[in-house]
Structure formats: C-alpha cells, structure tokens
Amino acid sequence: MTRWKNRKTGKVFALLAHGVDTTHDRGTEVVIYSPEGSPHMICVMDQREFFKDFKNAGPVLPGTENFKQGGK
Secondary structure: OEEEEEOOOOOEEEEEEEEEEOHHHOOEEEEEEEEOOOOOOOEEEEHHHHHHHEEEEEEOOOOOOHHHHOOO
16 A cells, blocks of 8 residues: 655545446546545545646555554
8 A cells, every 4th residue: 555645735645446437438547545544535536637636655654554543
C-alpha cells in the first residue's frame, strides 16, 4: 500500500487498489483510495485525474498503518 498526498490540500491518502468502472461499458480505469485517519471511507477517482492531482508520499510502513488504526 502506498501513501499519496493531494497537491492542493496536502491531505494524505492510502492507495488501496486499481479498478475499472464498468457502468454501461465505460471501461474507465479508476483508483480506489482512503483518507488517512478515516479508513472506512472509500473514495474512487479516474486514474488519470488521481495521478495528476496527487503525488507519491511513499509506502505505508508496517506498524505505522494509520489507515488501519484510524489515528494520526
């Protein structure tokens, strides 16, 4: 799992998975991610937009998974 920082807000998110929007055969590639401190909130964004709006903030290291614990 990797951490990604929103270029505009500075908020950090965990990239959970990649997916495909299959609604009406769209086939749009998407990124599934979760905000740091809110691991139960799942967000989805067009993959191209995500990689334009976010920058890689490195891996989530074992034992420091704020995303799973819900804290900062």
